[in-house]
Amino acid sequence: MKKTTGRDVKQAVDEFANCALFEQVMPCLHKCFLWLVAIGAITCASMLGNPVAGQDAPVRGDPTLQPWVGKVKGSLVNIRTGPSLNHYAFLRLRDGNSLISLGGQGDWIEVAVPSDRPVWIHNDYLVPEGNYFKVNGSRVRLRATAGTNHAPLGLSESGQILVPTGNVSGDGSWVEVLAPLNAHAWIHGDYIRRTDQEVNPLHLTRLHQSLKGQGGITGVPVAIGSQGSTANPGATVADEGSDPDAPDTDQEASEPNTVTIPVFDSPKLKKLFNSFRDETLKNPVDWNFSEILKEVKEIEVTSEDVGEVEVVRDLSKTIQEHFMPLHRRLVEIQRQQDEARAKRELVRVKENDILRRTGHRSTNPDVKYQAVGWVVPLGKHRDVEATHKLLKGNKLLYYLDGGEIELDQYVNKRVGIVGTVVEQKPSTGARLIHIQKIEILSR
Incomplete structure (x- = not known):
């Protein structure tokens, strides 16, 4: 070949x-x-400019302990899954629509999704509960669409009751429910104005039910204690204060972020709401509503008063959909702050170490001396230009160069020293200080 x-x-x-x-x-x-x-x-x-892809956790801003009601400004305003134009606009509201503000981030306001707006939750984490669904999972995500393409709107609570709309996704994996209070969305701050309407956090779920997506207040008031009322978790009620049969509220002046507790004749409700008030007076990161929810469950099971049952269910709903998510968010913020503080401290220590190694004093004003110990004569030392050394017990701390300072007068005395630190060969066993200031601490 x-x-x-x-x-x-x-x-x-x-x-x-x-x-x-x-x-x-x-x-x-x-x-x-x-x-x-x-x-x-x-x-x-x-x-470039692609919508934000799906993510595991909902976008949360800086929360407020005092929610407020705002009205939409604009002919047709986008409501998004997160605080940017890249987040999915799943809803549009007209001018005058009312929204509950729960926090914010930069120019964006975090709001509760209107209660008549459907959201989606995965069917694997739901169990039937009469005409409703109960969440059978820990912090299951609430979505704007039947899928995971966009950021979640919120996290549901274990045991939370959701109101279905009757719609399911084509493959049956997702169920459409009416938005609970813990489904949050975002509106740009330029398109919402704050109103003077007072908001009692205790009745946020009732207020949320009353403010519908098309604006204004709709629905029939539910009289507390009425024998004809039903324990409907999705029932529409009038805004707080519009019901003449509702219990009187405590008229005493309260701090801006405290919860106003209604006055009840029922000993059970008095005890329950006093416990709730005591809990909310604590630092929010220390909130624990487990015992209160147990009391709620007991009243639900044992009470023959339909009005009592409705009141405690309303409280339970508010705790699960507002106070518990708020508590988790504040705990997470504190954790992030603690981590940031620890990182800053680590950076500060490293910077001070660099300053010390390069011959500068520590910048910490609380540190008066760079070194404290006992002065001992050095004698002859081939590798170190020093006349004395500083000891702590038998441990060698530094070699000392007094310059124009006569160090013999400090021998066998405990002193505090300020000066310039100079690195030496590792074989010498310590660094050298050119002393600028020395004070006797004890003899």
Whole structure:
């Protein structure tokens, strides 16, 4: 077999370039190359400004302990899953619609999704509870659509009751429910104005039910204690204060962020709400509503008064949908602050160590001396330009160079020293201080 050489390959290439087939193939290859360039450009352009992809945790801003009611400003305003234009706009509200503000981030306001707006939750974490669904999972995500393409609107609580709309996704994996109070969304601050309406956090779920997505107050008031009332978790009630049969509230002046507790004749409700008030007076990161929820459950099971049952269910709903998520958020913020504080302290220690190594004093005003110990004569030392050393017990701390300071007068005395630290060879066993200031602490 003849051995192929580089000259043979070159000759074959030249012959192909001169043939008619080459003239037909090259335009096709050129077109393919242009198509590939165009597709690449389109792909890169589409990646810029893409909507924010689905994520595991809902976007949460800086929470407020005192929610407020705002009204939408604008003919048709987008409500989004997060605080940016890249987040999905799943809802539009008209001018005058009322929203409950629960926090914010930068120019964006975090609001409760209107109670007549449907949201989605995965079917695997729901169990039937009469005409409703109960969440059978810990912190199951609430979504704007039947899927995981966008940021969650919130996290449900274990045992939380949700009101279904009757709709399910095509594959049956997702169930549509009416938005609870713990489903949050975002509106730009330029398109919402704060109203003067007072908000009692104790009745947030009732207020949430009364403020519908198309604005204004709708529905029939539910009289507390009425024998004809029903324990409907999704019932629509009038705004707080519009019901003449509702219990009187305590008229004493309270601090801005405290919860106003209604006055009840029922000893059970008095005890329950006093416990709730005592808990909310604590630092929010220390809140624990487990015992209160147990009391609620006991009243639900044992009480023959339908009004009592409705009141405690309303309280339970408010705790689960507002106070518990708020508590978790504040705990997370404190954890983040503690981590940031620890990192700053680590950086400060490293900076001070660098300053000390380069011959500068510590910048900490609480540190009066760089070193404290007992002065001992050094004698002759070949590797260190020092006359004395500083000891703590038998441990060598530093070699000492007094310069113009006569160190013999400090021998066998406990002193505090300020000066410039100079690194020495590791074999010497310690660093050298050129003393700028020395004080006797004890003899």
